[in-house]
Every structure is written in structure tokens, then in C-alpha cells.
Amino acid sequence: MGNKFFVSLAPHIHGGDSIEKKMYGVLIALLPALAVSVYVFGVGALVVTGISVLSCVLFEYVLQRFVLKVQPTVTDGSAILTGLLLAFNLPSNLPFWIILIGAMAAIGIGKMSFGGLGNNPFNPAIVGRVFLLISFPSQMTTWPNAFERSYVDASTGATPLDMVKNHFGDLPSFSELLMGQSGGSLGELGALALLLGGLFMLYRGIITWHIPVVILLTAFVSAFCFSLLAPESFYAYQTGSSLGNALAYAGFHLVSGGMMLGAFFMATDYVTSPMTPRGQLLYAFGIGLITILIRVFGAYPEGMSFAIFLMNGVTPLINTYIKPKRFGEVRK
């Protein structure tokens, strides 16, 4: 009996999936959108992204190594992802110390205080963004104009969402919005690039269709209804008919602000979204509706991050009450 074998119960093989494959997959999916923001905001985009990613990784490492005294897990890619997503939620001229505070809020409060990856109730990048939005409302809502590629002295202006909400300014055309030629946070432009990344994640099985499709659908339908009910208050482009205006208004909401970023990249965060497809449908419906309610009636022109934040909070409740379709549940 010289042989010594491993003895552990079935299954004896593993599919080979890993946290890294998931996280780096999302990062790859974000590259086209990053390219668009660097093209539009130049150095500013690079500086903000760099500071955000590096500080998130650093905070996670320091907290795990010296405060929590556990094996650091920064190589799993989740801190890099939080950093990149946080950067995508910031203007390209945000002072570096504010970014540091945001990263600290995201990683320190949003993630590590709950026990690290997998235990946080709220999406860390959204925690960072909401924290900054409340703490530094003016810096967080002063965006450089498109093609202002400097970090320090970019001329600033209103975002398309601002213009539509308050009925002023020259709204970029629909195709300009698709291609990313507008002002806003780093990840608020280039709906097409974000969509491309989202499709990549769907193709690779990183996310399922449930959350993004239902968010976009709910947002579209609710925006369309509001515009149709009160055509004189809610419109983006004049098309000549109230039906056309309503369609344009609904379409405008899909390609502007954080809609695409939120639907594909922020709301689909594994940790903070529901576990069952049915639960995800409800969660996504909530996000789509709340976003439009804030955009239409709220004080802020953009409501995506608040909507996700709120629905993150509802997720445990959804997980408790909404169960998957069991085998043999429906009797014929």
C-alpha cells in the first residue's frame, strides 16, 4: 500500500472558471469605452483613470495587508475594476485629492469594511460616486466640454441631460451621442463603445441579458410614456409630432448619461445584484424606472447611480422572496 491518492468527493473535475477570468473579462469589455473617453478628454481621462485605479488597488492592498492582516487579493482584478468604474463616474477635470477620497470611500467603506470581495451590499464604485456627489456637488457636476483634452484648465459646460432637463443649450445630435462626442463623466459618453463591451460580456457568458435588457427597456418605455403624457414638458428633439418627440426623448435617455454604463457594467455587478433570473428582472425594472423618475422629476439630471444604489439595497430582500423556477414546479 505504498500509493497515496487524493481522496475528495465528486465532482472531480472543475470547469476552469475563476474570479480572474470574470474580472479581467469585464475590464477587457470596458476598453473600447476607455478609448473613447481618452479620445474625447485626452490627458484628463488618462489622469483621472490612472489615479482612480492605482488608489483603489493601493487602498485594498494596504487595508488587507496592514489593517485586516489577511492575504492581499489585489491580483484578482476586482479592485482594478472598481477603480476603472469609479473613474468612469467622474469628470475628467476632478482634482486628484477628491479622486483619492472617492477611492477610499469605494474600497474602504464600500468593500473592505464589509469583509472584502463578495460581502459588500452596495457596488463599491457607486458608493464612491455617491459619496463624492454628496460631498463635492459642485466639482462633481462641472464637466469639461467634449474635446477639452486637458486635466487642469478645461473649459466646462452642461451635459446633454442637463440641457434636456432644463431646456437650454445646443443638444448634441443622436449620432454624436452614440459616438461619444458630448460632455459628461468619463463613462457617460460613447454609447456604442459601451454597448460593444456589453455584447462582449454577453457573448463570453460573463453577464446574462436579464439586467441590461430590462433596464434599457423599462427606461425607454417609462420615458416614452412621460413624454407622451406631457409633450410640452419632456422632449429632447423636435420631430414635428408628439409621438416622434416621445420616441426621440426615450431614445435620448438610453444613449445619454450613465444609462449604458449602468445597465451593462454597474447594475450587473455580481455581488450586489440578485441571484435568480426572476429576481434580476425585478431588480432591473426598479433601476430603469427609478432612473427615469429621478431624471424627469428629481433634483439631479442623472439618476442612474442612485437607482442602482437603491436597488442594491433591495437585493437581499429580492433574494429572500424570489426563488428560481424549481424543477417539477408546474404540474400538468
Added chain:
Amino acid sequence: MKSFSIGGIHAPENKLTADKATVTGALPSQAVVLLNQHLGAPATPVVAKGETVKTGQIIAKASGMISACIHAPVSGKVLKIDECVDASGYKKPAIYIVREGDEWMEDIDRTDTFVDRFDWTPEQIREKIAAAGITGMGGAGFPTHVKLSPPPGKKAEVLIVNAVECEPYLTADHRLMLEKGREIVMGLRLLMKGVGVTRGIIAIENNKKDAIAYMKSLVSADMGIEVVALKVKYPQGGEKQLIDAAIGRQVPSGALPVDVGAIVQNVATVFAAYEAVQKNKPLIERIITVTGKTLSAPGNFWMRLGTSMQEVMDMAGGLPEDAGKIIGGGPMMGKPLVSLTVPMTKGSSGLLVLPNLEAPRKEIRNCIRCAKCVDACPMGLEPYLFMTLTQHEEWDKLEKERIMDCIECGCCTFSCPSTRPLLDYLRIGKQKVGGIIRARNQKKVG
């Protein structure tokens, strides 16, 4: 193409031995015949130490409602009735026979002649199958004659042959169909007659195209038998999944297949039924796939039951040097073997060797709540939740979340990106909850 409707995974198939024709294995010097090769009560020995037995002679009788007879797989002398470590790692009672020659019982037809006698009565068929000690040969090992007699008031409509072989690596059923197709069809017709149904389905996964074509060529409409090709997806061979895939009916929680009118039999069982009825041959040998990426001569072998896995392994060129894990069965649901002294049983469909590199488990990491386990679960359950609830010993909640529906297919653990041992915890939870339910039922009765 049809498949089951919820969850499931795709694992690398690794059917290394699909084109290896079966080889008749060497006879063992000693056969260790376990008395509990089936689900239910162990068989009761009817031979004593020192007695001489012939191949095929009954050596242990079924005891109780759910049990099966056991026959001598070799001829020789009963050395002792003692204990032997089986695939579960526990000591179980077994009859040790030291082989002397290979002298068979006279009433067994050992020729290859195809017999198509069909004037048996259903009772005769069921009796012969019970007498031959036939059990499910796919895994669980439920006594076949019990399955053929549904509880009063329940009527079967269709008999489904499980020829799916969804476990990676295994090819025993595949080879059996290619080499004994006619006998399988005959066996199915006998079983259909035995249980009184007019509809039969042979369900095969689409990665065995040659077997599908061959079986289709053997059946005709007047037999009432249909060969169905199924989309490759694990765990299609699970009884409930197979019924869903083949006839689109879902067996409700806690119910039996016959409640939706179906009876499922493994294809090797069907062949054994043919041999029992037409050849008078008890279940004393079967095909086992001996495989692994680093084996020198992997293949499919006809081996007598009771042969030690060491001797089975020798048929495939012996244990490779880098052997890290030995598995009795397939890689998804097979049992890890502590040593090669474990004997073959009626349910031994495979012997798989994983090299050192693939043997150890990976580090357990935080659950990232990605829901891959929920998506993979073919029963529509939430494995991540079961793991947490088991850790917290929340047995009531586990029962409410239907942990007893778990079929232990391993899809959750296979899919987990954090390599968490979900199924390990599920088994613990199932065991506890099962015990609680049994205790409660006993209390009600008492």
C-alpha cells in the same frame, strides 16, 4: 434537438475509449462479492465457508422488499464471509471466493447465439429478472424487478432506456450498444412486455452518432420503440432530467417517475435483462471503462464482478506513475477510491485515473454571488444558499428551500469561479435534513 429544460453544464467529454472495442478481461484469482451492490437491504448468504460454488450459482438471496440476489462470478471455494472496504470507504460484508477454473452452472446459455423467443408471460419475465439479481447498472443500483412492478394504482406508459452516458470519459454503454445492439432491443421489448407498456424510447446523446444510427437501424415502428437523439448536456442521464428531455414531463418533488407514467432503465441493465430471460444468465459480469489521460492502454473490458480494481487496472496497462486520484465511475459523480483493493460491483461503469496535476482541489475563495451555481442547477435550486445555511446549521430553512430535491450531480461545484465545495456542504445538509424528516415521519406513525 431535445434536452432537459433547467440548468446543466458542458464538461470536456474526454471519451478517450469510444473506439476501443470491448476486450474480455482476465479472470480474477479471487472474487470478493459484496452483499450490498444495490439500493436496499443487503442480500443474505446461502453458502457457507468451504463450500464449492459454480459460476452463476446463487450465493446470496434477496432479503426484504427492496433487495437483489447475488451470484458467484467465478467457480471455486468460498474462503470466508467477511468484510471488505468498498468504494464508499467503509467496511461492508462480502463473500470471498478463491477461483478454481471456470465451471458454469449447466442451465446457463453461454453462447453468442441471438435468442428472440417472445412467448414469455410478464410474470415470467419479472421473475427471471429478479432471479438473475439485476439492478440498475448506471449508478444508484435500484433492484430492477422492483422498478418493473409499480405500486398499486400507478400505471406506466413508457419505458425509457437511459443510453445517455453523460459522464465524461465513460464509454461502456456506448460500446455495449455498438456491440450488443440487437440484444438491447430484444431486452427492451421483454422489459416492455414485463411491465405492460407499448411505448419504448432509447435515449442517446448526440455525441454517439454511430450508436444512434445503429440503434435506429435495429428498431421498427411495429415494436413501438423510438430512438431519440438528445443534445449533449450534463446531467442528462439523471432520471428526472432524462424523463424531461425524452418526453417533456417533469417529475414533481418527492414523486416517482411512474407518477408521470415513465420507467427508466439503464442500457446495460436492459442488456442484462435480455441475458437473464433468454440465456438464463445472472448478472455476474459487465463492461467497465478503464480510462485516464496518462494510462498506457485505456479501454473497455468485460470483467467479472468481485474482481479487484487492481486487476481491472492491470487490463489497461497498470496504474500510471503520476496517478493522483482514482475514481470509481465518472469524474462528475464517481466515488474516490482509497486503494485499488476495492472490488467491482454491478454498478461499476468506470475506473478513471486523474494525473497528479488534475487531482487536487483548488483554493476556496470568497463567494462573489455570481449565481453561476443557480444557473447550472438542473433542479432549479440555489446551491450557494444551501452552503451558507448548512454552515449556519439552519436545517428548517434548508428543508423549506427544498434541499432534498438535490440530485448531487455536481454542476454547482463544477461551475463555481471561486472553486467553493458547494456539493460537499449540500451533502451534509441533505443528510441532516433527511434524518430530521425520517425522525418526524416515524413519530407520526408511532
